[in-house]
Amino acid sequence: MKNLGRLFLIILFLYLLLGFTGYACAIDFKKKVLPNGLILINSENHNLPVVMVSLILKAGMINEPPEKAGLANLVSETLAEGTISRTSRQISEELDFIGASFDTETTEDYISIDLSVLKKDVERGFGILSDVLINPVFPEEEIKRKKEQIKGYLKKLEEEPSMIALKACKKEVFGEHPYGRMVIGEMETVNSIERDDILRFYREFFRPNNAILTIVGDISEKEIDEIVGRYFSKWDIDRKSLYDTLNVGKIIQSKDTANPEKKGKVIRLHKDITQANIIMGGIGISRDNPDYYALSVMNYIFGGGGFSSRLMKKIRDDMGLAYDIHSLFTPNKQLGMIRIGLQTRNEAVKTAIGEIYRQMEKMRNEYVTDTELSEAKSFLIGNFKRRLDTNRKIADFLSMVEFFNLGDDYLEKYPEYINSVTKDDILRVARKYLIPENFVTVIVANQKYLNID
Amino acid sequence: MTPKTPKVSLEEEIQDSRPDPQISLDMLLYFAMRKNIFCLILYLLFVLMPVSVFASEVKEFILNNGMKVIILEEHKAPAVTFQIWYRVGSKDEPNGKSGLSHLLEHMMFKGTKIYGASEFSRIIQKNGGTDNAFTTKDYTAYFEILPSDKINIAIELEADRMKNLVLDPKECVLERDVVVEERKMRYEDDPQNLLFEEVNAIAYKIHPYRRPVIGWMSEISSIERQDLYEYYSKYYSPNNAFIVVVGDINVEEVLRAIKDKFEGMSGSINTSILRFDEPEQSGERRFILKKEAELPFVVIAYHVPNFPHEDSFALDVLSLILAGGKSSRLYQSLVYERRIALNVSADYHGFNVFPYLFFISATVSPNGDVKEVESSIYNEIRKIVDEAPSEYEVQKAKNQLEASFIMDQDSIYMQAMKFGIFEILGSWRLFDKYLEGIRKVTPTDIVNVAKKYFIEDKRIVGTLIPKKVEASR
Numbered sequence: 001m002k003n004l005g006r007l008f009l010i011i012l013f014l015y016l017l018l019g020f021t022g023y024a025c026a027i028d029f030k031k032k033v034l035p036n037g038l039i040l041i042n043s044e045n046h047n048l049p050v051v052m053v054s055l056i057l058k059a060g061m062i063n064e065p066p067e068k069a070g071l072a073n074l075v076s077e078t079l080a081e082g083t084i085s086r087t088s089r090q091i092s093e094e095l096d097f098i099g100a101s102f103d104t105e106t107t108e109d110y111i112s113i114d115l116s117v118l119k120k121d122v123e124r125g126f127g128i129l130s131d132v133l134i135n136p137v138f139p140e141e142e143i144k145r146k147k148e149q150i151k152g153y154l155k156k157l158e159e160e161p162s163m164i165a166l167k168a169c170k171k172e173v174f175g176e177h178p179y180g181r182m183v184i185g186e187m188e189t190v191n192s193i194e195r196d197d198i199l200r201f202y203r204e205f206f207r208p209n210n211a212i213l214t215i216v217g218d219i220s221e222k223e224i225d226e227i228v229g230r231y232f233s234k235w236d237i238d239r240k241s242l243y244d245t246l247n248v249g250k251i252i253q254s255k256d257t258a259n260p261e262k263k264g265k266v267i268r269l270h271k272d273i274t275q276a277n278i279i280m281g282g283i284g285i286s287r288d289n290p291d292y293y294a295l296s297v298m299n300y301i302f303g304g305g306g307f308s309s310r311l312m313k314k315i316r317d318d319m320g321l322a323y324d325i326h327s328l329f330t331p332n333k334q335l336g337m338i339r340i341g342l343q344t345r346n347e348a349v350k351t352a353i354g355e356i357y358r359q360m361e362k363m364r365n366e367y368v369t370d371t372e373l374s375e376a377k378s379f380l381i382g383n384f385k386r387r388l389d390t391n392r393k394i395a396d397f398l399s400m401v402e403f404f405n406l407g408d409d410y411l412e413k414y415p416e417y418i419n420s421v422t423k424d425d426i427l428r429v430a431r432k433y434l435i436p437e438n439f440v441t442v443i444v445a446n447q448k449y450l451n452i453d
Numbered sequence: 454m455t456p457k458t459p460k461v462s463l464e465e466e467i468q469d470s471r472p473d474p475q476i477s478l479d480m481l482l483y484f485a486m487r488k489n490i491f492c493l494i495l496y497l498l499f500v501l502m503p504v505s506v507f508a509s510e511v512k513e514f515i516l517n518n519g520m521k522v523i524i525l526e527e528h529k530a531p532a533v534t535f536q537i538w539y540r541v542g543s544k545d546e547p548n549g550k551s552g553l554s555h556l557l558e559h560m561m562f563k564g565t566k567i568y569g570a571s572e573f574s575r576i577i578q579k580n581g582g583t584d585n586a587f588t589t590k591d592y593t594a595y596f597e598i599l600p601s602d603k604i605n606i607a608i609e610l611e612a613d614r615m616k617n618l619v620l621d622p623k624e625c626v627l628e629r630d631v632v633v634e635e636r637k638m639r640y641e642d643d644p645q646n647l648l649f650e651e652v653n654a655i656a657y658k659i660h661p662y663r664r665p666v667i668g669w670m671s672e673i674s675s676i677e678r679q680d681l682y683e684y685y686s687k688y689y690s691p692n693n694a695f696i697v698v699v700g701d702i703n704v705e706e707v708l709r710a711i712k713d714k715f716e717g718m719s720g721s722i723n724t725s726i727l728r729f730d731e732p733e734q735s736g737e738r739r740f741i742l743k744k745e746a747e748l749p750f751v752v753i754a755y756h757v758p759n760f761p762h763e764d765s766f767a768l769d770v771l772s773l774i775l776a777g778g779k780s781s782r783l784y785q786s787l788v789y790e791r792r793i794a795l796n797v798s799a800d801y802h803g804f805n806v807f808p809y810l811f812f813i814s815a816t817v818s819p820n821g822d823v824k825e826v827e828s829s830i831y832n833e834i835r836k837i838v839d840e841a842p843s844e845y846e847v848q849k850a851k852n853q854l855e856a857s858f859i860m861d862q863d864s865i866y867m868q869a870m871k872f873g874i875f876e877i878l879g880s881w882r883l884f885d886k887y888l889e890g891i892r893k894v895t896p897t898d899i900v901n902v903a904k905k906y907f908i909e910d911k912r913i914v915g916t917l918i919p920k921k922v923e924a925s926r
Binding site for chain 1: 529530531532562570571573574575578579580581582583598599600626627628629630631632633634635637638641642643644645745746747748777778779780781785788789792795816818819820848849852853854855856857859860862863864865920
């Protein structure tokens, strides 16, 4: 009760602080839908002459056919490799000359295109951004080049033990579900992607009514209306009749549970390395699952809270077995994963895994302490707002809130969501999601030296 | 999520004491991979670039024990970063004890007479903050980022561990094991990083920059509690450290709190100026690393002067002309046109206390040839020596520097980092000199530095030859 009282005071204090000083903390933003369906979000912040743009397309890996795995990624990678009026070289030359950064990223659920540009170059930045988005031509030669590059990186990934482990773990946990694949795809599937596949994906999903445009920084609403009107209002209007029969955002393939008989499995993969790289994974939750907040608190206490977490305290601090030990859950649109990762010496593998299971059981069988609960909550709440301290982070945050439908008042509501989590909730989610038999353990190591049987 | 980034220049060696809460290794890798080369360059510049803040806004104070305090009020968000920088790094380690600075950095989280092991981070986190530390060749820095009203917690905790560290023998042994695992993860099992480490080690015969910051495996294992204690007593003194604060605070209040906690300690160190007469290199040094790997990788290093040497500015601009963004020369030629490399980078490491190296590195494509990649890099260098780059090309590089410079100010942490790096080199005020120097660079300067430093007999070349590939041929 004493702790709870102190927590209340802390939160009350935070609220008062925010309320009275009117800091950027309560982020001021506006949202509207343009006639072509594009969602436009903006937040003005005039303390630095920069403009951060985030464009989210609501389509990602889950929207590609399994035999063409890597398609969504390849589309986003070739977007800036040539438009009706610019060659690949011209695009990079122009972007570099204004010192802009332009970045595309493909995830399980969406594709994001980020542009960071100085205020004085905002016109040129939007010119290029809209051009690659609306007028890409996907030249054969550029596709070939990118495919070669991606295949090279697939090879390079084989050098990284943690990536090998993650790939194997995802495959086991999600089975046939698209989340069981890597966004980058496989050698054969990437090879099989043709220009037509790219065009089809582009035409189906790169539409204004399937996108979120977020603009944060030194630009007024009036300037935004003007510039967005000029560069984005033309988007799709003349193509609409051609494609409106397509079901925007539909899931091409979704089998939503993992293969049950594969659970509890241990997979050992050989690599000539000096330590064992371990990932233990199980089915978690989708982002809209109401357990998200209880799981956030539980995970912080279990293995997500760095040096405040139980796994770190035990496995690193008390036993000296690993440099990095953590748990995390990745909630995606349809499903998610919860996993534990560590690297340890070969001789300690059995001990470490045994200890992780013990900690899982403890989480499932005992209440967390008052201190653990209050400290987890105060970190999550305090750090949540503190982290939104740059224009780029605010832009990314606002797009994600919109993409996952978290609500326009999410920032204000978050402390409430976290504060309402009880010890019973934590026990409940631990029992629901930390089921030792359901975790797949992948060990990438020099199997010669691994003695775990 | 096409990975596009080589792990270039991790040889710059920022060894975090531990992974960030909530950010897993996978996520870190993922961040590293999703950046394209240009972003990586920008990122590196972020670390190296100064702030365009008028010197008058920054307040500097010297405490009665000789400790400097640098404070900037920045009210854009209710957050603050508190950083304490010690002028001690791997260059200061006794022979045979490489990794001592870094292990001590880890031990700084393992308890004082007042707070138990690992209490430090717990306290920071429950106050909504995060903390970490890093060790380099020249310095060891500790930082916290907190809601601004919590700054006194950081001040108290940092003052406490400056003088009250326990260095429990049992904890020392356990933490040594942790660092051994860290070394395996970062170097032994990462062939590209291992190659950087090797190239760095053969670049010098005498100079302590040859030591890896994390330490050689056998030497890490030889570090005892007594070594740590002596090192701590010698270097962790207020007149061998300085504080940087940037955030939503009031200068007077913060200064008062800092004085209250730090002025009670007396400055003990008499810093002697290190001197190392590294014999001149006359003849290329070459190293071949054979490890299990998928793709060959090449690293070329040249000895170069450090900032604020008059040539340092042109070297910085040159690194962008070579590999700053997809329109850069090396990217266009090796990655785009000829497809012999998957990625390429050029990094000038000028922000060191002593002259260090200029690294050029490239991952060879599956269909590429490592020798061809290496000779193509020399070709591009020759082109610069033979014909000055255009005004436009130089301007493009300067624009990239300027843009990253401005964007960098978005983050209070980065602002404080830059003050710290410049202060290590002499004074945070040097950033003015840096900007001025960059603006003055001409195409002729570029040719001159390329001619002067990119010399065959003075280079160090490392190649990673994948064992698998060799076996199959």
